[in-house]
Amino acid sequence: MKRTEIVEILKSPKLNQEVLVKGWVRSFRANRFIVLHDGSCFGTLQIVVDFEKFPEELLKKITFHSCIAVKGKLVESQGAGQAVEVLAEEIEILGENNPEEYVLQPKHMTMEYLREKAHFRMRTQTFSAVFRVRHGIAFATHKYFNDNGFYYIHTPIITGSDAEGAGEMFKVTTLDVGNPPRTEDGSINWKEDFFEKSTNLTVSGQLQGEIAALALGKIYTFGPTFRAEKSFTPRHLAEFWMIEPEMAFYDIHDNMDLAEDYVKYLIKFALENYSDELEFLDNRIKQAEKNMKQEQRRPMGLIEMLRFVIENDFERITYTEAVDILLRSKPYKKGKFQFPVEWGRDLQAEHERYLVEKHFKKPVIVRDYPKAIKAFYMRENDGSEPGRETVAAMDILFPYIGEVIGGSQREERYDKLLERVKAQGIPEEELWWYLDLRKFGGCPHSGFGLGFERMVQFITGMGNIRDVIPFPRAAGSAEF
Ligand code: 4AD
Ligand code: MG
Numbered sequence: 001m002k003r004t005e006i007v008e009i010l011k012s013p014k015l016n017q018e019v020l021v022k023g024w025v026r027s028f029r030a031n032r033f034i035v036l037h038d039g040s041c042f043g044t045l046q047i048v049v050d051f052e053k054f055p056e057e058l059l060k061k062i063t064f065h066s067c068i069a070v071k072g073k074l075v076e077s078q079g080a081g082q083a084v085e086v087l088a089e090e091i092e093i094l095g096e097n098n099p100e101e102y103v104l105q106p107k108h109m110t111m112e113y114l115r116e117k118a119h120f121r122m123r124t125q126t127f128s129a130v131f132r133v134r135h136g137i138a139f140a141t142h143k144y145f146n147d148n149g150f151y152y153i154h155t156p157i158i159t160g161s162d163a164e165g166a167g168e169m170f171k172v173t174t175l176d177v178g179n180p181p182r183t184e185d186g187s188i189n190w191k192e193d194f195f196e197k198s199t200n201l202t203v204s205g206q207l208q209g210e211i212a213a214l215a216l217g218k219i220y221t222f223g224p225t226f227r228a229e230k231s232f233t234p235r236h237l238a239e240f241w242m243i244e245p246e247m248a249f250y251d252i253h254d255n256m257d258l259a260e261d262y263v264k265y266l267i268k269f270a271l272e273n274y275s276d277e278l279e280f281l282d283n284r285i286k287q288a289e290k291n292m293k294q295e296q297r298r299p300m301g302l303i304e305m306l307r308f309v310i311e312n313d314f315e316r317i318t319y320t321e322a323v324d325i326l327l328r329s330k331p332y333k334k335g336k337f338q339f340p341v342e343w344g345r346d347l348q349a350e351h352e353r354y355l356v357e358k359h360f361k362k363p364v365i366v367r368d369y370p371k372a373i374k375a376f377y378m379r380e381n382d383g384s385e386p387g388r389e390t391v392a393a394m395d396i397l398f399p400y401i402g403e404v405i406g407g408s409q410r411e412e413r414y415d416k417l418l419e420r421v422k423a424q425g426i427p428e429e430e431l432w433w434y435l436d437l438r439k440f441g442g443c444p445h446s447g448f449g450l451g452f453e454r455m456v457q458f459i460t461g462m463g464n465i466r467d468v469i470p471f472p473r474a475a476g477s478a479e480f
Pocket of ligand 1: 204235237238404407448449
């Protein structure tokens with residue numbers, strides 16, 4: 001007999017027919033009711049067991065998260081809470097699960113605890129919801145860009161360049177790290193390394209994405225990126241996924257329009273296709289907030305906030321306006337900010353959160369940042385005040401998350417770009433091809449990067465970024 005997935009049974013139940021289902025036991029109540037899930041959907045199937053028909057030895061093995069196969073008749077449910085149920089005729093134990101030894105329990109477990117049990121945590125309702133939504137947002141990303149005429153480009157994971165100039169890179173080498181070959185002056189001789197040069201894991205696919213955009217017009221990347229920054233925050237990973245669209249002939253305003261449209265599409269897609277998961281996650285937050293003080297609770301429920309974000313325009317301001325707002329703010333005047341506010345300094349998370357959560361109460365796009373604090377490839381704005389030069393950069397800031405997108409118009413003027421490369425001490429010979437793009441058939445172009453996990457966090461309402469990626473990598477942790 002062929003197995004039927006639970007999603008099929010719930011969608012179009014063929015009543016009074018025999019079915020074979022397989023899955024994991026969520027609960028077994030009163031030796032009579034099994035709640036079974038098989039991963040095909042968020043929903044579960046109730047199995048009704050007449051315990052007199054089965055040996056006690058078998059019934060004892062129907063434990064939390066054990067894996068079973070059940071044959072029986074699908075009927076309209078007698079009880080409340082589900083439309084259909086299966087009257088078990090045959091039960092086979094596929095995988096026993098001794099509850100004495102099993103690390104998960106059918107009771108509240110903290111996120112920290114579950115993180116250490118990442119090989120089992122996907123079986124919980126919370127994580128199965130999160131990872132289904134994560135899949136959905138990844139799928140929606142490809143759909144959005146394909147439907148809008150973008151090409152998906154695979155940029156390299158191993159590279160010799162440092163796209164962000166931040167220097168927080170993981171080295172890639174086959175040299176004996178204990179005893180590397182040296183040049184005459186004593187430095188490591190990378191010529192003897194596998195690639196005959198020094199290489200690292202990519203921090204961004206942008207620079208190679210620009211190559212593609214200047215040939216195919218509109219492209220996007222969607223791949224893993226690596227940053228060796230020791231940020232112990234709920235927003236940073238050492239290995240995260242980024243989506244980087246890059247478009248020829250787009251200026252910074254076209255870029256912001258695209259970014260806003262794309263993230264709204266992702267939210268809409270999740271609301272339309274993952275309502276069961278989002279309702280569960282929404283309730284989960286409401287339950288957790290019951291014991292919190294009013295001011296610690298979210299001003300809106302999860303789904304309510306997602307709707308709010310897609311129904312309202314994002315606020316668009318310049319960096320200079322943002323600084324002015326912060327300087328006039330209550331927390332600034334009362335000395336409540338930990339970090340200084342001053343034109344020329346980068347905005348810190350606390351400043352971003354004030355702008356988004358307190359001042360505007362909606363997503364904010366900040367653009368035209370000081371040139372001195374931004375990456376070398378960002379286009380210098382014409383006519384900025386001397387001493388207050390800015391670049392056409394933009395960040396999208398979300399409630400609870402802060403920066404979800406960073407992007408810019410790219411410096412397409414060869415001389416200006418070369419000047420920035422030199423000023424930032426970037427070895428020119430590393431970027432000869434990038435500079436070539438400005439010499440031969442270049443054009444104005446723009447792009448941005450969306451931190452995929454931060455977006456998943458926003459849509460699922462998960463507090464820690466380590467709980468929206470199956471196997472988080474962060475400083476001091478690379479288990480699984
Ligand atoms: O702002 P970032 O550093 O921009 C870039 O890498 C550009 N090359 C993008 C582009 O213009 N094509 O990173 C982009 C986004 C951030 O806004 C943030 O959402 C996410 O990537 N991000 C991280 N997410 C998780 N962990 C980290 N350590 C992250 N660093 C950045
Ligand atoms: Mg950034």
